[in-house]
Amino acid sequence: MRFPFSVTCAALLLAASSAATAGELKGMVKVIGMKHSADAVVYIEAIAGRTFPAPTAHVKMDQKNLVFLPHVLPVLQGTTVDFVNSDAVLHNVFSPDKCCEQFNLGSWPQGQSRSYAFKSRCAATLLCKVHPEMEGFVLVLPTPWFAVSDRTGAYSIKDLPDGAYTVKVWHPKIKKEVTQPVTVAGVTSADFALKK
Ligand SMILES: [Cu+2]
Secondary structure (H helix, E strand, C coil), rough: CCCHHEEEEEEEHHHHHHHHHEEEEEEEEEECCCCCCCCEEECCCCCCCCCCCCCCEEEEEEEEECCEEEEEEEEECCEEEEECCCCCCCCCCCCCHHHCCEEEEEECCCCCEEEEECCCEEEEEEEHHHHCCCEEEEEEEEECCCEEECCEEEEEEEEEEEEEEECCCEEEEEEEEEEEEEEEEEEEEEEEEEEE
């Protein structure tokens, strides 16, 4: 059976336009059982046959007014994170997690930073030996496509090429990740619910 010429032509045009425009995956994460829906990380799971080089640019995580900022920091595998002390007091940043070698960066003065390169996939808890109430998270991911939800639950992953992906949603206080297949074509919406 032959397809009419016009159908083939339209299909080619569609393919050309989707390659030229970057897609976006956006929507809402509802975190059930928490006061708000912030701090969920929506990300694209590893893609068979694709690897991403470690970024040369460092990413910053601040210690300011005795909190880690941002509270949850997703990064691509291989990223070096600079931990900046913006406080007049000393902190002592460390992680108890094996996936980041249980690093202990020690203490350093205000305005300075110490760095750690996150080489392996990891959900790293960050703690401070000086201030037990301090807690932050670095989520080390296999693709550069991720976003953190705001307090309303809204998230947006920009510059995502069209395609079929496995999307996961992680939250620091919820053990089980949500996994869902999503086909992205241009601006695509997907909503998720996580339960504590
Ligand atoms: Cu501290």
